[in-house]
Amino acid sequence: MEDKIGYIYVLTNPSFPEYVKIGYAINVDARVAQLNRSECTPFAFKKYAVLPVASRLADKNIHKLIDRFKPELRAKENVNGKIRIREFFAMSAQEAVDILDTIGGIYGEKPQLFEQTSEEKQDQKMAEKVAIASERKSPFSFYKCGIQDGEHIVYVHDSKIVCTVASDREIFFDGKKTSLSALAKKLLNRKNGVQGTLHFSYNGEILSALRKRLEDEGKYVSNKNGSTTTKEAVTTTDNSILLYFNQASCKWSNDGFLLLKGSRISLTCSPSSSDWVKKMRITYKEQISNDLITKDILFDSSSAVAAFVAGSNRNGKICWKDSNGILLKDLLVKGK
Numbered sequence: 624m625e626d627k628i629g630y631i632y633v634l635t636n637p638s639f640p641e642y643v644k645i646g647y648a649i650n651v652d653a654r655v656a657q658l659n660r661s662e663c664t665p666f667a668f669k670k671y672a673v674l675p676v677a678s679r680l681a682d683k684n685i686h687k688l689i690d691r692f693k694p695e696l697r698a699k700e701n702v703n704g705k706i707r708i709r710e711f712f713a714m715s716a717q718e719a720v721d722i723l724d725t726i727g728g729i730y731g732e733k734p735q736l737f738e739q740t741s742e743e744k745q746d747q748k749m750a751e752k753v754a755i756a757s758e759r760k761s762p763f764s765f766y767k768c769g770i771q772d773g774e775h776i777v778y779v780h781d782s783k784i785v786c787t788v789a790s791d792r793e794i795f796f797d798g799k800k801t802s803l804s805a806l807a808k809k810l811l812n813r814k815n816g817v818q819g820t821l822h823f824s825y826n827g828e829i830l831s832a833l834r835k836r837l838e839d840e841g842k843y844v845s846n847k848n849g850s851t852t853t854k855e856a857v858t859t860t861d862n863s864i865l866l867y868f869n870q871a872s873c874k875w876s877n878d879g880f881l882l883l884k885g886s887r888i889s890l891t892c893s894p895s896s897s898d899w900v901k902k903m904r905i906t907y908k909e910q911i912s913n914d915l916i917t918k919d920i921l922f923d924s925s926s927a928v929a930a931f932v933a934g935s936n937r938n939g940k941i942c943w944k945d946s947n948g949i950l951l952k953d954l955l956v957k958g959k
Contacts, residue, residue: 631646633645638664638666720736768837795946864954871888878921888932
């Protein structure tokens with residue numbers, strides 16, 4: 624790209640690790656210095672990546688692109704009754720770089736990444752300790768965020784890793800109940816504590832950013848639809864039981880088996896699968912986006928919904944489990 628006149632930059636700040644700042648500057652170092660003169664943030668902004676561009680408003684095009692497909696990622700605040708839109712986005716720095724890489728690829732440019740300095744690494748460690756201490760004083764609540772049992776959250780560093788909400792403060796992953804922090808610590812291979820809400824998202828919004836936004840709006844409050852569970856922690860307020868299979872979840876009730884929105888299914892059907900399995904995929908194709916279910920779908924049997932998820936003939940009684948890992952066949956024996 625010739626006649627470069629500036630850069631699109633991606634900045635991070637340990638003060639709000641769930642966000643990145645995406646903007647434009649002719650001199651990025653001067654812009655960072657300007658931001659760091661403010662005493663409003665306890666830690667300094669860090670230059671994470673830059674992309675050379677020939678348009679002064681190139682960053683606005685990226686903002687529009689994100690707003691068009693993921694408007695919930697944009698940081699907004701209510702100031703005296705007016706909504707103020709910021710240049711901050713609830714995404715990981717790597718996700719922002721991927722966007723720069725895509726835009727730069729059109730012009731034969733690659734974003735330049737910057738290594739953390741020892742001082743920046745120290746700031747990050749300190750900020751993480753402060754955040755973890757704060758989280759322990761006031762634990763994150765799924766229900767206060769309007770997230771109900773059976774809904775899905777995504778690991779921000781790998782969108783293929785999807786967890787299911789099991790209770791107000793627990794998730795169901797790989798057949799076991801765990802917490803956000805415990806799973807994040809395991810996935811990140813960390814020895815010390817981790818603030819789990821920084822590493823998982825709901826509907827594209829990082830959980831810690833979602834909580835802050837709802838707190839600012841006065842909406843981070845108890846949700847009656849999700850705050851009541853039974854002694855087994857698998858029966859919901861409508862007397863249905865939540866079941867899980869691979870990266871899918873369903874509600875089992877007298878009406879049948881309701882495959883929940885947000886479940887993930889196999890992209891293809893096995894050649895050996897019955898014709899009715901293939902026909903189901905065609906029947907409900909409008910409710911499938913890639914491998915994601917976009918609308919609840921009701922099935923009359925556990926095997927039908929299991930086959931739909933797997934794309935092959937399955938015995939639903941030995942596929943579906945509750946949040947404690949108990950198979951459906953055993954739940955039926957117990958008379959649940």
